[in-house]
Amino acid sequence: xxxxxxxxxxxxxxxxxxxxxxxxxxxxxxxxxxxxxxxxxxxxxxxxxxxxxxxxxxxxxxxxxxxxxxxxxxxxxxxxxxxxxxxxxxxxxxxxxxxxxxxxxxxxxxxxxxxxxxxxxxxxxxxxxxxxxxxxxxxxxxxxxxxxxxxxxxxxxxxxxxxxxxxxxxxxxxxxxxxxxxxxxxxxxxxxxxxxxxxxxxxxxxxxxxxxxxxxxxxxxxxxxxxxxxxxxxxxxxxxxxxxxxxxxxxxxxxxxxxxxxxxxxxxxxxxxxxxxxxxxxxxxxxxxxxxxxxxxxxxxxxxxxxxxxxxxxxxxxxxxxxxxxxxxxxxxxxxxxxxxxxxxxxxxxxxxxxxxxxxxxxxxxxxxxxxxxxxxxxxxxxxxxxxxxxxxxxxxxxxxxxxxxxxxxxxxxxxxxxxxxxxxxxxxxxxx
Numbered sequence: 001x002x003x004x005x006x007x008x009x010x011x012x013x014x015x016x017x018x019x020x021x022x023x024x025x026x027x028x029x030x031x032x033x034x035x036x037x038x039x040x041x042x043x044x045x046x047x048x049x050x051x052x053x054x055x056x057x058x059x060x061x062x063x064x065x066x067x068x069x070x071x072x073x074x075x076x077x078x079x080x081x082x083x084x085x086x087x088x089x090x091x092x093x094x095x096x097x098x099x100x101x102x103x104x105x106x107x108x109x110x111x112x113x114x115x116x117x118x119x120x121x122x123x124x125x126x127x128x129x130x131x132x133x134x135x136x137x138x139x140x141x142x143x144x145x146x147x148x149x150x151x152x153x154x155x156x157x158x159x160x161x162x163x164x165x166x167x168x169x170x171x172x173x174x175x176x177x178x179x180x181x182x183x184x185x186x187x188x189x190x191x192x193x194x195x196x197x198x199x200x201x202x203x204x205x206x207x208x209x210x211x212x213x214x215x216x217x218x219x220x221x222x223x224x225x226x227x228x229x230x231x232x233x234x235x236x237x238x239x240x241x242x243x244x245x246x247x248x249x250x251x252x253x254x255x256x257x258x259x260x261x262x263x264x265x266x267x268x269x270x271x272x273x274x275x276x277x278x279x280x281x282x283x284x285x286x287x288x289x290x291x292x293x294x295x296x297x298x299x300x301x302x303x304x305x306x307x308x309x310x311x312x313x314x315x316x317x318x319x320x321x322x323x324x325x326x327x328x329x330x331x332x333x334x335x336x337x338x339x340x341x342x343x344x345x346x347x348x349x350x351x352x353x354x355x356x357x358x359x360x361x362x363x364x365x366x367x368x369x370x371x372x373x374x375x376x377x378x379x380x381x382x383x384x385x386x387x388x389x390x391x392x393x394x395x396x397x398x399x400x401x402x403x404x405x406x407x408x409x410x411x412x413x414x415x416x417x418x419x420x421x422x423x424x425x426x427x428x429x430x431x432x433x
Contacts, residue, residue, distance in 0.1 A: 037070040038154065041097045044074065045114070046082045046104035051139065055105060055114060058143035058190075059150070062161045065190065066151060066389070067412025072097055084117065084126065092121045101150055105142070111135055114142040118150055128153045140192060160387045163189045164429040166197070166207045166216055167394075167403060171421035183421075184218060186233065189385075189428070191403075191416045197231065198238075206250050207425060210257050213432045217241075217251040217260060228262055230277070241275065252295045252304075261285070261295035261304055272306050272319070285319055286326070292317075296340045305329065305348070307337040316350060330363065332370050338381060341365070342388045347408060349373075349382045349391055360393050362408055373410045383428045384408075392416075392426040 042060040063069035078091040081102050092100050103116035115131035132145045141162065148159030166186050173179040184198040184207055198204065202221040209216055210230075217230050223243070228251045231238035242248040246265035253260060254274075261274045264282075270291045275282040286292040290310035297304055298318075305318045316330040316339045330336040335353035342349070345365065352361035352372065360374040360382045376395040384391045388408065395404050397415060401422030404415045416423075 037068055038099065039072060039095075039097050040069050040099040040101065040150075040154075041072040041077060041092055041095070043077065043080050043082075043100070043102045045102075045116075048105065048107055051105065053139040053143065055139060055143040055146070056101075056103065058140060059101065059147045062144060062147035062159075062190065063151065065414060067407060067414075068151075068155060087119060089119075089121050089124045097121050099150075099154060101146070103146065105139075108133060112139060112142060114146060116146045116149070118153055140188060144188070157389055158387045158431070160385045160389065160428075160431070161189055163386060163432060164209075164213070165189055165191075165383075165392060165403075166209065166427045166429070167423050168204050168207065168425040169418060169421045169423050170401070184216070185423075186216075197233065197236075205425060207427045208251055208253055209427055209429045210253050211255060211430055212257060213429050216427075217253060219249050219251065228260065230260075241277070241280065250294050252297055254297050255299060255301045261297060263293045263295065272304060274304075274321075285321065285324075294338050298341060299343065299345045305339050305341065307339065316348070329365075329368075330370075331368070333361075336361075340382065340384060342384050342408065343386055344388055347388070349384060349408075351380050351382065360391070360406065371410060373406045373408070374404070374413075376404060379404075381425050383426050385428050386431045392428055394424040394426060 040063060042056045045056045060071040064071050072095055076095060081087045098121055100119040100121055101116055103114060106113045111133050113131055113133040117126055118128040120127045130149055132142055134142050144161040147161040151159035164186055169183045169185050171181045182200050182204045183196050184204050185194055186197050187194045200220060200222055205219040207216050207218040215230055215232055217228060219226050220229050226248050227240050228242040228248050229238050229240050241260065244264050244266035247263055247270055249263045251260050251262045259274050259276055261272060263270050264273050269289060270293050272285040272292050272295045273282050274285055285304060288310050290308050292306055292308045294307040295304045303318050303320045305316055307314050308317050314335050314337045315328060316336050317326055317328050319326045333352050333354045337351045339348050339350040348363045348365055350361055352359055358379050359372050360379045361370050361372050363370045379393050379395045382391050382393045390405050390407050392403055392405050395402060397417060401424050402415055402417040403423050403426050406413045
């Protein structure tokens with residue numbers, strides 16, 4: 001289904017790149033926010049001179065990007081408090097502020113320690129405070145830590161600003177567009193601190209994070225056929241998991257990280273298989289003359305949802321692993337594919353086609369009600385944030401492949417275009433330790 005069944009491949013050599021940063025990062029373009037965002041002031045943090053990052057500005061950008069907050073511009077602030085004794089609630093009420101964040105950064109034994117305090121302006125009280133320490137290279141990580149804590153305290157939803165995203169970037173030779181370089185990239189959830197994980201002259205597809213966030217499974221065409229690999233994020237060490245005739249694709253980690261589900265056509269027809277990662281023993285899960293592809297695990301690991309055209313057109317099905325029972329899940333539209341479940345298991349997102357246009361849709365698992373989330377063109381590859389609030393997807397903008405994000409209620413939208421190359425195949429990491 002769409003880019004997953006590719007019959008001809010060329011022999012190539014992949015290059016491991018574990019510490020080379022990209023030339024250009026993704027940039028954030030917010031296109032739609034919440035109708036009634038919460039007004040919040042993030043006061044510039046007290047910090048040593050010459051810091052390479054503005055921590056308070058990163059916190060403000062994180063919260064604004066969520067669509068749930070409307071940060072008060074610094075130029076409008078009536079005061080810049082650096083301690084509780086300097087907080088005067090009337091100043092912030094005059095600006096319509098509902099919450100206030102103050103903080104600072106200190107050099108502690110060669111590392112940086114950030115502290116923050118969160119105030120409820122309307123009720124005139126401090127409601128949260130915390131601190132964290134990181135190396136000088138991880139100031140952005142400290143900023144995302146503050147964002148996560150503030151977001152969770154106010155919304156009741158765990159923040160996902162400290163998570164990572166992975167995606168494939170394609171850079172084509174301008175003199176010969178048939179020649180391309182494929183890069184598997186890791187970045188912060190806001191697109192910053194891009195870092196290459198793998199570089200190849202041959203296509204890379206379907207990156208998927210392990211549940212512990214330490215490895216990525218993906219498909220590479222560097223051999224004589226597509227093959228599934230697992231790569232350690234930090235060491236760069238990788239292992240080829242499949243080498244069967246025909247299609248080897250669409251890897252998906254089990255919730256416990258001990259198995260992979262993927263698609264093999266070694267017996268002549270694309271079917272869903274699972275493999276024990278430690279032993280490489282595999283089991284066939286589906287057995288049908290139709291094309292079964294794009295597996296994704298349920299949260300409890302007891303079933304797999306997948307795409308199949310066994311009903312005549314691509315739709316989403318679920319197979320219970322213990323019994324082998326298969327059930328159809330989607331009935332709206334003439335094409336539904338590339339599905340995955342939200343962390344709470346209540347929502348299933350997918351690529352949905354209606355009237356010839358591909359969009360991202362979300363379906364209530366219990367009721368079957370479907371909501372179209374996007375209005376862009378050729379939308380594909382949805383990946384849900386670990387807190388279930390947003391999802392990333394690939395789309396087209398100004399004739400270029402970009403990443404975009406949308407909240408599961410479709411109220412918040414933003415784009416992450418790249419200044420170089422096309423980007424596609426996004427994957428949002430789990431929560432990281």
